[in-house]
Amino acid sequence: MTYIFSPRSNSEGSLSEAARPSQEMDLPALEATDTLNRNCSNLLDCSRIQQYNQMRTAYADILYRWGLLKQRAVVLKFIQNPPPVHKGVEFQTDCVHCNQSAKGPQCLYCRRYSFSCSVCHIAVKGASNFCVVCGHGGHTYHMLDWFRDHNECPTGCGCHCMTEMDCLFR
Known part of the structure; x- marks a missing residue:
């Protein structure tokens, strides 16, 4: 097209x-x-x-x-929108069954729940807590009960989760 x-003309035309x-x-x-x-x-x-x-x-x-x-x-x-400022912490988890990167509670590759409780070994679907040092964790209420009586990770990996995380976040 x-x-x-x-x-432009010099005349005073319309x-x-x-x-x-x-x-x-x-x-x-x-x-x-x-x-x-x-x-x-x-x-x-x-x-x-x-x-x-x-x-x-x-x-x-x-x-x-x-x-x-x-x-x-x-x-x-021409107004440029800057990327939003990241507020918070993001964690990447790997599926315990196929070791692929899991983007949510359910693995996109094997369709199984990607995170299971270290105490009861049942899939975690709701509230959870985990150690940022060893990566183990589970249902919030199970982890609270476990660490009332124990100092080491429930998996037996040898990590002193509460002590390690306390030192890490100071």
Whole structure:
């Protein structure tokens, strides 16, 4: 598709006179210009992205008040959303049956529950606790009962889970 643009005239004619066809420009050329403009934003200091976004938002608000909605949409395209700040801890577990990485309570590969209680050896579906040092754990109530009377991990791996985790998180 080809769009036709004309150069501005010096006469005081109407806007439609200035838009008379005389020069052709391909749509891909317009898209290339848009891509070039987007890449130019990489020239800005990345540590100040939030400040730039605030300025763009303020300018977009001004354009909205003036009724320039198309121009506002163009400005809003250039607001960069930073990745969300990670709050918390993520753990990766491996299935005890097939040793594949498990993304949830059920293994995607063997379809079995990926985490079983070290005390009762039944699959853990709900609340659980585990040692970040040895990786063993189980149902919260079973782990509480176990560590009231014992200092070592219920699997017999030799880890002193409570002592190790206390030292680790100090």
